[in-house]
Amino acid sequence: MLTLLKLLRSLIKTLHSDGSPGQIAAGVALGAALGLTPIANAHNALVLLLLAVLNVSFAAGMLAWGLFVPIGFLFDPLFDRLGHWLLVDARSLRGLWTAWDNIPGLALTNFNNTVVLGSVVAWLALFVPIYFLARYGVVRYRATLGERVKRSRFYKALHASQLYNVYSWFRP
């Protein structure tokens, strides 16, 4: 329940931030990697770095992480199959993986694991659709519900909370 509330609060804060729809959407698309792919992997460190240093919504990234975790769990069998196809069945790619797995540094990406590779490829493929979908959603929200929510008591209470200050560090 608390997690859901936090997510809701985060969602509202993000939607009402000063960030442009593009910045929020980029944060969501990047943050989706954290949820869709197994977290303890090198590419996610890169995603976190990008979320921090790129002028995108960090909060949106964190929100997307939370939202995409259950989706990641749900689609793990699919990622596993996709990764297995790429690593084992697609013989034409074998040279690429062999080179990848034997280059210092790149081998640490764990892309030789079916779930990691499958989920990363799926995330990359979904990056642009997620971006545009999120952007459209933010624009539609701000044009329709945004003002009404802004006038609500819940939003005002949220806006006044101390946590908002922490959040505002990463505000785009």
Place this chain on the structure above:
Amino acid sequence: MTDGAGRERTRIFRWEGIIPLVLGVAVLAILWLLFGEREIRNTLAEAGTKALGAQLDIGDLDLRVAATTVELRGVALADPFDRNRNLFEIARVVVELEPKPLLEKKIVVKRLNIADVRTGTRRATPATAVTGPGFAPSALAAVQRFTKQFNVPLLSLTPIDTLKSLVLDPSQLKSVQAALALAHDADSVKVALESEYAGLRLQETVDSSAALVARLQGTNIRTLGVEGARRAVADVRRAAARVDSAKRRVEALVTTARRSVDSLQAGIAAIDDARRDDYAFARGLLKLPSFEGPDIGSAIFGKVTIDKFQQAVYWTTLARSYAPPGLLPRETPGPKRLRRAGTTVQFVQPQSAPRFLLRRADVNVAMGSAAGGTYAFAASDVTTEPAITGRPTLFAIRRAARGSVLDSLRVTGMLDHTTARVREVVNAAAAGVTLPSVAIPSLPYTMNPGRGASELRFVLDGEQISGRWAVRSSQLSWQQDPGRARRLNTLESLVARVLTGVNQLELTADVSGTLKAPRLAVKSNLDRQVADRLRAVAGEEIAKAQTKVRAQVDRIVAEKTAPVRAKIDTLRSESERRIAEARTRLDEEKRKLDERLKSLSGGMIGLPRLPGE
């Protein structure tokens, strides 16, 4: 900064975002310092336990990142075959790794130091059994299957005067089971041949040919005209082609029928082979003592011998799993995590480093146990990808320290997985060693060979096993087991007297065959003496009982196999008769068609002959 339209240009980078990131990294670094080594130690112990199929304990771990060195203290590996015992305990292991391969997730050991090793120690708490998927549990299962295949005879010492009459259940006899299976096979062959015979469509071919012959009866070129004669000749040729085709099908059926019946005949021979096992089974029911030295030797030393070889089979099976030949991508289960583990595929390049490589280790280990002294251990090319190194893994352990618990020990071994034909060789020789005591089955005595010499040679070449364990001792002593003490019958007393009078041991146990069909042969001076005494005292009576047993088995087997033999004979004669009949009918039709053709052409055209016609 503003653009020409006056709109503020959005920054791409937000460098101040690095500050919380750095803070996050600092927190992670503190957590690493506090819990990192403990986490690595637990992970290493868990992975090692899973990999080796036996509990691996690590007391302490010290990681020196800058020096790429790991120091482990209090390392203990449980015996996979005895959970209350450790194979070894090592007080300190220092492993220095080459840094560059670590970036490729590869481990190349530069230096290895081992200090204070103890072997065969008792565990304070029993080790946890390793279950689940993985190489080690499957190797253990393979070894259990391997050991179950040995047919170790019982040392039966039932007195002759209490031998009961034998009541055999035919269904328990292997030859009867084989006969019943063969009868079923014979029925299947019969049905298959019937079906193939029906598939020849002989009647259709013959009827069609006969109809054509009848239609052309009494015709000639004058009555049919030139065009009619040409069509008739074509019809005759087509009919003849159908007959030829049917003949070819018949010849194919001949081959099939012969092969099937020959296979059934081979089944009859297998019944005769199974009968030998039935003699042993029936003799076992009567608990007749065996005079055969190898039987007695296997009964006394079979278990202890198999225990020795099963260790060798386990470790070689594991070595084959972890260091298979070739460089094809290898699939292993992914890391344990909340998310699905998936499969990790290892891609290997011939020019790169293997995933694990210990180029060379020369370690002198001072033993802290009763077997004190210095052991020299050497190993080279220990790797997970032998195809990359191109050299077999070699290892050796040497020790010489007269006057201690173990005078000398020499172990040499080779694991050659560099080509598709994998081969492992282990030779071990120990002198002045305390030999294992053996509880004599069926008698309340334990044999204690004392100190002596032991040699073990084990070769696994593909699936072919060859092994020999030889033991010599001149300090053989016997103890009565208070726990198993009871009143002995005449034969048992005799054997006990013979055994306890022997104070020397010369044992040779040979394992041969394949992993799926291993054979054990044990010879020792004990079984020769026991066999001689048994033969002298009770030979005649036992021989009579054995003859009776054989006669009873023969009677049952003959009774059950006679109908099967008759069925196979009938099948052979019936199939030959039907084939001969088919050949005759088709030849007759071919002859008639030939006559018609000659009659139509005035003897100028004849039908071509099939080979063999």
